[in-house]
Amino acid sequence: MAKLLTFLGTGSYEECCYSYNNQVSISSNYIQICILDILNKSVETNINEIIIFLTKEAEIRNYLANAKYPSKPGLKKQLENYIQNNNINLKITPVKNVPNGNSEEEIWEIFDILMNNIKEDDVIYFDITHSFRFLPMLAFITLNYSRYIKNTHVAGVFYGSIESFCQEKGISIREIEKIPISERIVPIINLTNFIELFDWVIGVKEFMTSLNYSMLDQLSKRGVKNLNREVKEKNDFIINNELRNLSDSIKNLSENILLCRGLNLIKSYKKLKKNLKEIGEKNATKKSLKPFKYIIGKLNSTIECEENDIKNYLKIVELCCNNNLIQQGLTILEESLITYVLEKMKMNMIDLNNRKIPTGIYNKFIKKELEKNDLLFIEKLGEEIFLLIYNIAGIRNDINHCGFRPSAADTQTLKVKLKEFLDQAKEIIENIESK
Known part of the structure; x- marks a missing residue:
């Protein structure tokens, strides 16, 4: 359901027309009438209900009567006349006795009133022109809250900027009656993008x-x-x-x-x-x-790029580390080091048999089973990188096997280990590249 939510204030509002999206409204001293008229002229919009939030003073001064033009009807009667004259189906819902918000308790009460008048999947247009003090901020917060809690869609947040019109004309608001009504066209500012912010x-x-x-x-x-x-x-x-x-x-x-x-x-x-x-x-x-x-x-x-691919891999691992993606970080770190070793040895890096070599070298080193080819790797790149690959593989397997092993590490240890391995990798790569 599409709803127009609006606050009515206690001020003496000047009669004028409003403009929005190249549409100019009929004249009224209530912007609610003008917004309805503009939305009613749009083929994309069909407002089903207007909800008017009223303090006791606003109800007396501007809903039932007209504070600026006592001989004219207030907003209630003007809305009824507009609906009848334009033959539209629109429900008018006055929400009365809204507190003034003079305390934190009253502000929370207003929040509840707003939320209670917003239903699941509502399409909301909100007029904040006559909202006072904290209400625009509260409206923005409530609209965002409703989007996540009630899956609402905020289609428009409107503010009739009579101040900008007067500034453009070089007059004060008190002098606005010098301008003919047909030329009193006040812009409506759409603040919806700030909701999206x-x-x-x-x-x-x-x-x-x-x-x-x-x-x-x-x-x-x-x-x-x-x-x-x-x-x-x-x-x-x-x-x-x-x-x-x-x-x-x-x-x-x-x-x-x-x-x-x-x-x-x-x-x-x-x-x-x-x-x-x-x-x-x-x-x-x-x-x-x-x-x-x-x-x-x-x-x-x-995102900082390096000329050397291994250093870019380490940047990506750092992203993982900073974003708590421990499993991804360990996997990428181990596999990128293996790739680096194979590239340095001018071997096919996607050959599965080749990829097993760097992982197994330190295991053979511990068992004193190193072969001639293994020694070529160590001679060219040093022992440290193979020890690091070996250590990463152990922690990575711990994660991949869901910790179902006698010596499973706790979560904090896994996080610390990734950072330690990354720091070691940076130092090792730096040493190799500087040779």
């Missing part, structure tokens, strides 16, 4: 703490859709494509890390960095994509 916060947090890309992927695709509405120049199409590429790169890197797709890891890691450089801050001027500016900066500082 909460999603960006959650999306970035999820990606930066667990490499969960799903919300960022959804948001960037939604951003592309919004950008399509803004596109006017050819260059904007380029930005649009870059945003799609960035979204795909985030998704691909996350999936390759989470599912340990070693052959694709470096490619997807480098591609994400490339896309980050391409898009830069080009979208900073696009209002629907402004949050991306800060995400790009955050990602840029996190």
Whole structure:
């Protein structure tokens, strides 16, 4: 069900028209009538109910009467007349005796009142024009809360900016009656993107703490859709494509890390960095994509590419370490070190028999069963890297066998071990590369 939620205040409201999305409303001193008129003219919108939150004073001054024009009806009668004149099916729900919010208890009571008037799967339009003091903030919090608790969709958050109209005309609000009503066209500002900003916060947090890309992927695709509405120049199409590429790169890197797709890891890691450089801050001027500016900066500082692939693998392991992906980190670390050893020995890195060699060398070293070929590996790369691979394999097997072994490590030990192994790997690789 589509609902318009609105607060009615106690002020003396001037009569004017309002404009939104190239639509101009009829004139009224109540913005609720004007918003309904604009939404009613839209073929995409069908409002089923208007819910008006009223303090006792607002009900007396502006719902039942008209504080500004005593000879004219208040909002209640104006709404009834509008519904009848336009032959629309709209339920009017006044919510009376809303507290003023003079204490924390009253603020929580208002929160409960708002939530009780929002149902599962509602499509919500919210007018905050006459909300006072803390109410706009409370409305934003409640709308976000309802989206996750009641699966609502916030289609619009509106603010009638009579201040900006007066500023443009160079007059005070008290002088607005000097302007003919037909020219008193006040803009409605849509604040819905600020609701979505909460999603960006959650999306970035999820990606930066667990490499969960799903919300960022959804948001960037939604951003592309919004950008399509803004596109006017050819260059904007380029930005649009870059945003799609960035979204795909985030998704691909996350999936390759989470599912340990070693052959694709470096490619997807480098591609994400490339896309980050391409898009830069080009979208900073696009209002629907402004949050991306800060995400790009955050990602840029996190994704650092090296010329040497093994160092890029270690960067990815560091991502795993920082994001608590211990199993993935250990797997990628061991397999990337094995790959590095084989590449250094100019051997086929995807041959299964070859991949068993680095893992087995230190085991043979302990048993004093080293063969001539094994000694060539040690001579070229040193003992340390094979000891590290051997140690990682033991911990990795502990995880992969679900800890069903007599000497199973606890969770904290596994986390500590990954960090220790990573630090050792960095030092060993540095020593090998400096020879």
